[in-house]
Amino acid sequence: MKTFQESEEQPLELLSRRLLLRRTLISLAGLPLLGASAPLRATQQWPTKRWPTATPQSVGLDAGKLAEFDADIVSGKFGYVDSLLVIRHGKMVYDRSYTHDYDNIYGKQAKEPGMLNPLNHGGPYNYFNPWWHPFYRRGDLHTMQSVTKTVTSVVIGVATARKEFPALDTPILNFFDLTKVANMDDRKRRMTIRHLLTMTAGLEWHENLPYNDPKNSTGQMEAGFDWVKFTIDQPMSEEPGIRFNYNSGASQLLSHIFRAATGHDIEEYAAQHLFTPLGIEKYFWKRTPTGLADTEGGLYLRAHDLARIAYMFLKYGAWEGKQIVTSQWVKESVAPAVALSGGGVKYGFKWWLYPYSPKDSRLVWAGSGFGGQFPIIIPDYDLIAVATGWNVLNGRKSLSHRIVIDRLLDAVRNPNSGNAK
DSSP states (O other), rough: OOOOOTTTTTOOGGGGGGGTTTTOOOOOGOSSSSOOOOOOTTTTTTSSSSOBBTGGGGGTHHHHHHHHHHHHHHHHTTTTTEEEEEEEEEEEEEEEOOOOOOOHSSHHTSSSSSSOSSSSSEEEETTTOOTTSSSSGGGHHHHHHHHHHHHHHHHHHHHHHHHHHOTTSSSSGGOOOOOGGOOOOOHHHOOHHHHHHOOOOOBBBOSSSSSSSOOHHHHHHTTTTTHHHHHHHHOSSOOOOOOOOOHHHHHHHHHHHHHHHHHHHHHHHHHIIIIITOOOOOOEEEOOOTTEEETOOOOEEEEHHHHHHHHHTTTTTTEEEEEESOOOHHHHSSSSOOOOOEEEEEEEOOOOOEOOOOOOEEEEEOOOBBBTTTTEEEGGGGGEEEEEEOOSSSTTTOOOOOHHHHHHHHHHHHHSSOOOO
């Protein structure tokens, strides 16, 4: 099975699994996570062609802490993690991939019909089929799952900056034939694009259930033909804008709205105005049965390329002297629009916002994808991480945002350098 291969510049494998047995710190100079250090405060290096590299210690990170994290991943403590990438001050300091035999791990489930395999054993929505998941056709493109939602929000930001997308407070029914929309009421008429971006649509939607539960609304949507109609026809359960209710269908509505409002397919638009400027040359974007780009979970990227999108956001929309999105869009995207219950977690425009710690209310910006896809931005420390994985069965060990954030912050040795603002 072809999987991510470790960078030739990254000889971390020379750290033997003795790290699992002992905690003795190896000399930082002797922990070669990535290449030799370079001056950090020289002219800005944009990673359009490739990420510049440095050692962890040269950017104020504890290489021993990163090695301990790596050892825990290798041991299986967090289930099936496929890769972990760490970037600070625009330099890649940690780049690891982990190989798993998904043919054997999920081979039985791949052949059994269910909510994670509703239509076709060989099709792109069989989440156990190793031809499609977690890597696209066993290559190096990894499914992003719901991180697709975050990227979709970024693309809308690009179109907004180019003045090609309507105001966020535009009612979404402006883009539908009202004679063909079921369960119409005044609340549905008041639903806006902003409500779709902030998961406050007010539609009746049950995605708090496991994805293999037949009552999960997203599973029902993906088992059908017209995902947009399925979603817009749902009855309203409450006034839009009141309460966070995670709704993948609301994100799929954005694919329809983008095309209706701009006249462009969102994938093609992203390729021209987001991916190409950032140097993202390779990707795959699944389509729904009606032909729309799957903006709720269909994008595949390499971890290095997802990190480019995160880095552009860390730099408040700038890239090589140009604004891909406006700084105002970035600020609005990561401003808390709605609070979730417990843990201090908040939500912006398809961005999850986590407190640094229970005693530190500063916010980490993150995407979140089924199976363990996490782009994480710690803005005050000029720090980015990207994790990918494929933990898709309930009750199994897995990596979480909180674990990644805590382990990264624990590795920071120079927290005052590198503010991205």
